[in-house]
Structure formats: C-alpha cells, structure tokens
Amino acid sequence: MKPYLMAEPALRRLELTITRRLDGLLQGEHLGLVPGPGSEPAESRAYQPGDDVRRMDWNVTARTNEPHVRDLVADRELEIWALLDATASMDFGTAAMEKRELALSALAAVGFLTQRTGNRIGAHLLHGGGVRTLPARTGRPHLMALLQAAYALPRTRPGVTEPLIGVAADQLGRVVRRRGLVTVVSDFLDPPETWETPLRRLTARHQVLAVEVLDPRELTLPDVGVLTLVDPETGRRREVATGNARLRRRYAEAATEQRDTIARALRRAGVTHLRLRTDGDWVRDLVRHVMRQRRLAMLAVSPPGGGDVA
Template structure:
C-alpha cells in the first residue's frame, strides 16, 4: 500500500533530482560542503579565505598569513535539525503552513544528500518531545524521515516559547563527528545565538529560516484577533489603524535586523524560505547562492 510519505517522496525526488541535475559537483560531493577534515597542504592567504582556516603557527614563523587546505570527504554525514514547535505550525488562510514547507525542504534535502551515497540523520524537536533518527544512507531511510515528519506534524504541539538553544544542544551532543548540519526553523525564540556559535566550531552549519509572509507584512484585515502561536495569548487589534501598522512595521524590521545580525555573528548565512514560494525552487536558489559565495 502506498503511504502519504511514499507519495510525497516520489513527487519530491523526481522534481528535486531533475531540477538540481548539473548543479552538483559530482555524485558524492555537495555544494553545501566547504571543507573536509583531512589536512592536505598550506597556501598563502587570499582575501576571500575564511579566517578560521589560518594556520597561526606557520603565519607567525613566516610573518605572512597562510591557510590550511583540506581534502574533501567522499562520504558526508549530514544532520537535519527540524523545529516542530508551535510557531512552526501556524499558517495564513488559504496558505500552507510553515511545517509543510519544512517537511518538503527536509525530505528534498535528505533525498538529495543520500542520492550520492551520503548518510543523513534527523532531529525532530518541539518543547515536549524529541526524536533522533541516526544517520543512514539510502531511500528507505529518507522514507522513514518523511513518515516520522508526517506523524509529528499531525499531532498537537506543546505550548510555550521555543527553546531553540536546547534543540541545538541536543544535536551538538548527538553529532559527535564533524558533519554538515541544516537547521530548519523560524528562529522565533531567545537564547540560541551562543549555542549556534558553538555548533559552528565543530560542524558546518546551514541555517534555513522558514517565514510566513504575514509575519513580515500584516495585511489590512480590519479588527482581528491575533494569537501567539507558542503561548496561546490573544489580543484584538485593528489592522487598518495606520499608527498600529507603523509600529508593527518598525518592530518587524527591528526583529529581522536582530536575527540577521545574530546569524552573522555566528558565522552562518541565513537562507530565508517563505511559505508562499515553491520550496524546491528555494532549494535550487539556495544551492546557486552557496556556489556563488564560494567562488
């Protein structure tokens, strides 16, 4: 019997593998991967190099900056860290939710990575319960990730502010070896910057922010009841009030600037995916942007 998870995987793997054909650099490599873990050689520092790769001992001896070069691993271990908290379950009227966008992105990434023989693990997290799927290769494992995501998003999330820091600590304690880590979340919550920074010390981290457009620009709907997805708190607001819209716009701009600044301090590029766009097209754009930044 064909399950919903199997139908989703069949649809996504056909689209993502076809649309990303030619974007990858080989059957085992991934454009998201920066360096491997095996030291290969030294060369002089170039302005576009990551300063974290500078060999300070050699630089001090030669009085010129040198960077370490690494051989890329043929087999990659990746982790999908998936925020399934209450704020990720919200959706605008007649529009799919952030959890649906997360599911399609996660399954597409898992299939894309395992297609080259790499292993993928997953951490499904909300405040009340967590599920860790150890890294495996192959299509059956991707199907299991899709199945567990379908089950998790069908349930009722725990109320309360998302502890993103705890989610990141969980993957840090689970992923012992250096890996490629995708953190898919709306990053609505506090106390995650320090944990994200620590995660980048050992792993290469790709942040994917899933955002509902209504969070960025609330339309004029008149008097509406607005509910905080995580706490359940409700408030009546007049979305047609110009002063309210100006204050809200300022708060949104401040929040977005703070999140972007925190990501930069962590050394992580924030890829933003909105729920009104095709997640596969967003994934293609993410691949192209990653390649462009590394040229």
C-alpha cells in the first residue's frame, strides 16, 4: 500500500483526537506553548529579577525612580518551525506507541492548533538519510502534506551514520530568518554538548519548545530473565540477565542521571521543556503544559501587588 494511503486515515484519527481534546486552547494565544516575548511594545511594569535589561523603559524609570521594563506582545501571525527527530533511537517503544509515533503526535498537535489562525509552519525532518526541509506555508493541505512526509520517513538501518540533532538545529537556525516559534521533538540521546549550544543560539531569536519523548523501558529494566538488547543506531547486541536486582538498580540510577543531565542542559539552553512518555496520556500532559505556561505568561504581565478588588 502506498505511504499516502496508509497515512491518511491515521492522520485523520490523530487530528480528531487533537481537535476534540485541545481545540481552543492555543487559538489566538502564541504564548500558549511557550511564555516569551513578541515584537510589539506593550505596557510598562516594575522590573523583576530575571527580566531582560534590554527591555528597560528608561522614561518610566526616570519618572518613578524605580526600574521598569516594557513587555512585548506577540505578533498576530507566527511562523512556526519544527525539528523532528526520526533517527533510529526513535524507532523504539514498549508501551502504547513508539517514540517515533509520539513525536509525530506532538508535531501534529502544534500544527493543527496553530495553522487555523493563518500561521505558517515548516519542518526539518531528521532521519538516517539526512535532513529534509519542508518550507513554511499556511493552510491545512500543507500541514497534512508535512505530516504525511514525516509519517512516511523510512526507518534507519542499524549502523548507518546519522546527523546529530545539534547539527540539524544549526541548519534550522540558518534557514529560519523570521522570528517565531521553534519546536524541537527528540529523545535528546545525543551527547548534550552536541546540541546545547545550537539550541541556545536558536533561543537568541526564537521561542523554543523542546519536547522530550521517552519510553518507560529507558528508565527501568523489567525482571524478565535474559534479555537481548540491540543498539538501534549501531546494531550492537548484548544479552543482559535482568534477574540481577543490583543490575536493575544501577540501570535505573544511570537512566535517572541521564534524564537529569538532559533536563539541566535544556534549562541552560534557555528553552521550555516538555516531557512526554509513550505510556502516558500525552494529550493530558500537553494540556497541563499549556495551562502552566499560560499562568506563567499572565503572571509575567500582571502589575506587582495586583489582585482582585473587593
């Protein structure tokens, strides 16, 4: 069966799931996914620790003798770019779906809920054959074609050298000129030193959302006797006796440290971090993230000491 015929019903079901459960959450609010500045000046407010000093409002500061900054509001239209990791490590899943499928779902959620306001969306698709760039355009037909291209990406054979997520992020930074929202969807298993700086460079101009996808078996080993493990990127195989409690504990500790290292690197890069699991309710987790970012955005623009008036 042709990839298009296979993708069409799957993407329609995904669209229905997203629009039913998330419809309206992001409409008209570009700060819904990531709290950050736009490009038009808004009202001044008192300076708070952590505010960007480049947005100091010197006129109000001089009048009040207290430091003030000027907030920014988002443009009416937003250019959205997605960097989707479809390398071999994403072809893994032991729960409701593979990490690859979860990554596509996250990309679809961002696309379906932002394209209807006229926003342009483009993508860098990272896979074993390199990086495929789909230009940013508007409209549902373009979004469906983008998702179909991501759905149809071939799986990478073990041992094939693949581009690093950091290299793809640098390429994306050179392509995207207009300020907008960049969503990076990956398991971030490449060494953090290879992608932390490229992501930081993206945040200098864009709002950046990092969606980390993971599977529960990447966090703990089950006690199932002798287990054959295969490295999807190198093809190396190793048999592991999972009945060893000490081994399982060491594995869990190493996995926790790995995820903590990833989280710290993303925090240093200045991106907003959303973690999704193949065994979780990713729609619920996305909703919680959106609502949390909205609260942060509202707090950032609220005047100090503000509150309800009795």
